[in-house]
Amino acid sequence: MKETFKAFVVREQDEEFTGALETKHIADLPEGDVMIRVDYSCINYKDALSVTGNRGVTKEYPHTPGVDAAGHVVASTDPRFQEGEAVVVNGFDFGMNTSGGFQEYIRVPGDWITPLPDGFTTFEAMAYGTAGLTAAQSVDELLQRVKPEDGPVLVTGATGGVGSIAVALLLKLGFVVHAVTGKEAEVDRLKQEGVTEVLSRQSFLDETARPLKKGIYAGIIDTVGGPLLASVIRSVQYGGLVTTCGNVGGAEMTLTVYPFILRGVRLIGIDAVQLPIAERVRLWHQLANDWKLPIQEWVDTKSLSEISNVVASLLDGTHQGRTVIEI
Known part of the structure; x- marks a missing residue:
């Protein structure tokens, strides 16, 4: 040394x-x-x-x-x-x-x-990094309540580190994936990867502030936070689940309680900082084996x-x- x-x-x-x-x-x-x-x-x-x-x-x-x-x-x-x-x-x-x-x-x-799990290299571990671990947490939480046959899952910030890995994991697991991005140049790439529909961030932010909209999504993996999260959560189906892990879009949001008390929507916070080691071991093992990308x-x-x-x-x-x- x-x-x-x-x-x-x-x-x-x-x-x-x-x-x-x-x-x-x-x-x-x-x-x-x-x-x-x-x-x-x-x-x-x-x-x-x-x-x-x-x-x-x-x-x-x-x-x-x-x-x-x-x-x-x-x-x-x-x-x-x-x-x-x-x-x-x-x-x-x-x-x-x-x-x-x-x-x-x-x-x-x-x-x-x-x-690290056997057969999982240090390069692979950093190709995922905290972003991959956060995406794995988000998908793991989603799977507790949502199945592929329940309907599409929406991923916000789909071209970022967490979002891009979450999209890939969901597609591997058989979900129909819709994506939100602010980068028009990435639309074709997302569709080539298997994303069914790519929506602009602004299309959600420009919509009227109705407390509820048509329930389209069985689940949402949000990586943006702020007003975008407040908007997309209104389109979750009855009994759906939303995870959130980021605040690049803002730390504050304004929404009503209706998605929660009329549709039973669950909002789950994702934190990779204090995640217990036993959970880290389990999720890294998933990424190295059944969820390997x-x-x-x-x-x-x-x-x-x-x-x-x-x-x-x-x-x-x-x-x-x-x-x-x-x-």
């Missing part, structure tokens, strides 16, 4: 935040039970916020972001993890106020670590030095799909 290593570090100067490659020492890492050599990380919207100085994500700088990491154990005082074992780290405080995955080595508590074919691979460019595309809305960072 090297004493020094490469890391992407964000620093603040004169209220401006810039990220660059730096050399760090092993002693710079936080205390923890397990040292991991990182093979891959990936970029999420939360990482983009951390890189640009959002204090709601990261309170103190300098900081190395990256809320996802996959690699191999190089040293451990936790008997649950052995040298050479392939593991993934995400959730909890990792990459937010604790040094994250955009570096060659990390040191974390054992309680933050999930062993050719996801490695859909990702763009970048280096640590290219993180700032990817962050810019995430924040201006031009980023598509998943980006894996090869460490």
